[in-house]
Amino acid sequence: MERFHPKKIIVEDSVEHLPLTQTIIGRLGGVPLEYVKEGAVGSAGTVPDVRFGDQECIFLCRNKGRFFEPCPGTKQYLCCGYTILNFAANCHLNCTYCILQAYLNKPHMVVYTNTGEMFEELDGIFNHPSKRLYRVGTGELTDSLILDHLTSFTRLVVPYFGSKKNAFLELKTKTDNIDNLGDLEHAGQTIVSWSLNAEPVIKREEKHACSLEARIKAAHQCQKWGYKVGFHFDPLIYYPGWERDYKQAIEKVFQSIDPASLCWISLGCLRFMPKLKPIIIQRYPESRIMYQEFIRGLDGKMRYFQPIRIDMYRKMVGWIKRACTETFIYLCMESKEVWEKSLGFAPRSNQDLRSMLDSACSARRA
Amino acid sequence: MRQVTKHIDLKDIDRNDTLFLLSYGYDLGPLKDSINQVGVINPPLVRQKSDTTYQIICGYKRVHALSELGAASTHCTIVSPATGDEESFLLSFYDTVSHRELNPIEKSMAITRLLNYFSEEKVVSDFLPLLKLQPHSTQLATLKPLSTLERTIKDAILAGTIDVRTALKLVLLDGVSREACSRLLITLRLSLSKQTALMEYVSESALRENLSIGEVINSPHIRFILEDEQLNLPQKGEAVMSFLRKRRFPQLTAKEEEFKRGLRQLRLPPDVRLKHPPFFEGNTYSLTFHFTSVNALRKRLHDFESRLDDRSLLTLLEG
Numbered sequence: 001m002e003r004f005h006p007k008k009i010i011v012e013d014s015v016e017h018l019p020l021t022q023t024i025i026g027r028l029g030g031v032p033l034e035y036v037k038e039g040a041v042g043s044a045g046t047v048p049d050v051r052f053g054d055q056e057c058i059f060l061c062r063n064k065g066r067f068f069e070p071c072p073g074t075k076q077y078l079c080c081g082y083t084i085l086n087f088a089a090n091c092h093l094n095c096t097y098c099i100l101q102a103y104l105n106k107p108h109m110v111v112y113t114n115t116g117e118m119f120e121e122l123d124g125i126f127n128h129p130s131k132r133l134y135r136v137g138t139g140e141l142t143d144s145l146i147l148d149h150l151t152s153f154t155r156l157v158v159p160y161f162g163s164k165k166n167a168f169l170e171l172k173t174k175t176d177n178i179d180n181l182g183d184l185e186h187a188g189q190t191i192v193s194w195s196l197n198a199e200p201v202i203k204r205e206e207k208h209a210c211s212l213e214a215r216i217k218a219a220h221q222c223q224k225w226g227y228k229v230g231f232h233f234d235p236l237i238y239y240p241g242w243e244r245d246y247k248q249a250i251e252k253v254f255q256s257i258d259p260a261s262l263c264w265i266s267l268g269c270l271r272f273m274p275k276l277k278p279i280i281i282q283r284y285p286e287s288r289i290m291y292q293e294f295i296r297g298l299d300g301k302m303r304y305f306q307p308i309r310i311d312m313y314r315k316m317v318g319w320i321k322r323a324c325t326e327t328f329i330y331l332c333m334e335s336k337e338v339w340e341k342s343l344g345f346a347p348r349s350n351q352d353l354r355s356m357l358d359s360a361c362s363a364r365r366a
Numbered sequence: 367m368r369q370v371t372k373h374i375d376l377k378d379i380d381r382n383d384t385l386f387l388l389s390y391g392y393d394l395g396p397l398k399d400s401i402n403q404v405g406v407i408n409p410p411l412v413r414q415k416s417d418t419t420y421q422i423i424c425g426y427k428r429v430h431a432l433s434e435l436g437a438a439s440t441h442c443t444i445v446s447p448a449t450g451d452e453e454s455f456l457l458s459f460y461d462t463v464s465h466r467e468l469n470p471i472e473k474s475m476a477i478t479r480l481l482n483y484f485s486e487e488k489v490v491s492d493f494l495p496l497l498k499l500q501p502h503s504t505q506l507a508t509l510k511p512l513s514t515l516e517r518t519i520k521d522a523i524l525a526g527t528i529d530v531r532t533a534l535k536l537v538l539l540d541g542v543s544r545e546a547c548s549r550l551l552i553t554l555r556l557s558l559s560k561q562t563a564l565m566e567y568v569s570e571s572a573l574r575e576n577l578s579i580g581e582v583i584n585s586p587h588i589r590f591i592l593e594d595e596q597l598n599l600p601q602k603g604e605a606v607m608s609f610l611r612k613r614r615f616p617q618l619t620a621k622e623e624e625f626k627r628g629l630r631q632l633r634l635p636p637d638v639r640l641k642h643p644p645f646f647e648g649n650t651y652s653l654t655f656h657f658t659s660v661n662a663l664r665k666r667l668h669d670f671e672s673r674l675d676d677r678s679l680l681t682l683l684e685g
Binding site: 303 | 644646
């Protein structure tokens, strides 16, 4: 996969002196650089809509808000108590179904380089005496590793989490940008996970991401470096004949991956805010993913009609369990009813699901 | 601007030259009545094209009406031959917008022609307000394509059988698909929400099934509904919409049918309504009935309680 290489760097003057800013600028020698005043590239309409924006530009700035926040789950479906760490925003992989198309209002790849403030904020949370275990992901507003060859962010954050006993970091990616991870002191507190899909879906809907094979190979390498790994078949995309392709993807995973350090496999059927549909149709007229049987879910998002979801989950669970009975499988943003019908059991509550995932993090051998 | 007035034979006025025409979908009847009563009050404004022919700038309808009334000639005002196209068009434009609001097709025609002479920015800022439109470029982009539509669709827009918003979706289709869709819309005379749904069902079914829109619309089932003499127009509309929805959402509509069959087996009293969760998402059903007193409520609850062990109810709610 071709690594992201911007054609322009925009630096907010307030972060010019920061080490991460200097690291990125240093690695992009020769790329035109522009300094702007803080707030000049803001969210108040000073830049065009992300749909038509220029992802070939990287914007280095200060995160003036919080880095750390709870995952925006919904009351209507079971949530796993995930938390997110926003160190960057946007993604140039341009997967057709990506929610960022309707979510972000900056067109550029954004990196918040005030990492000192980020770690201060994290210290304030993790050093607080509490029995809570945190599962923290960096792949909500971007791909966790897509900029790592420029930022080496993992070289800061993986050892940091390695020093914490009450927090696990999950790096979620569709890339094989793992070079920085090899020699880090992760202490079993980092899970590297890949969003996976059936190969035809990758070719049609995730054109700029790594192949399935490359993702599995990268996961295998991370296992060799002692990391726990995870996989997310999310979004599962329905199409006639999906069964054969997804079954093959699962078989490929278990041909290479050691189940002993496999933390989890999550499953989540394609879901999206209604306003994303016209954007996808406009940007990717060749994509057919919007034309399946979607209904408006209890949280207002469009989802496959429930029997379709249950059928997909049941089959996926069957294939995964056939490959490895011990695999911990969970559903992302689904109801108890769907859990019951797909997995044969359901967490009693959000807290119950959270405990299950916390245990999965802790129990697996790194 | 130097102008002269002259009596001109109608045969010397080129009525096929519509360079400055801004009228569409008009009824000549009232104008003919007026001419019959009092003659032509304002002479048409024309420009000399050649030694013998004239081009209409303002007054297409007057010339047409005179022709239909069998007149051989009329008084016209002739602009100087040096009057350019832009100036002539503006004469036509201001003459029209000063005394009536243009219909959507005419607005589209005006926008298209204004863009021949002026920049998009100027059309938006200076002319859209005169057309009673907001000065936004989206208005320009939205309305401009309407005048490119086929005459049947433009007429349907003015007749109210195809909404402008639906017509703008028709613009995006290829000619064959547009013809098939518009024919169905004109036949069924649906509300806007149903027009929107119909367009969505048809285009998305075509994409799902790798068919053309024409193939979806010309399916035997739709033809059968349209030809059914037992059905009136609203019933045909309902039947076509139901068929298209089933085609677009086969599993959801099958489940709805199954639920309806289950309800019929339950034989609930007519005023009792049992509803499934919206789209069968979640497991919250609703039950509605009426009562007039505490005793009546007690009786209704008692009646319903006796049904709780009914196998049909269990099947319906728990599958």
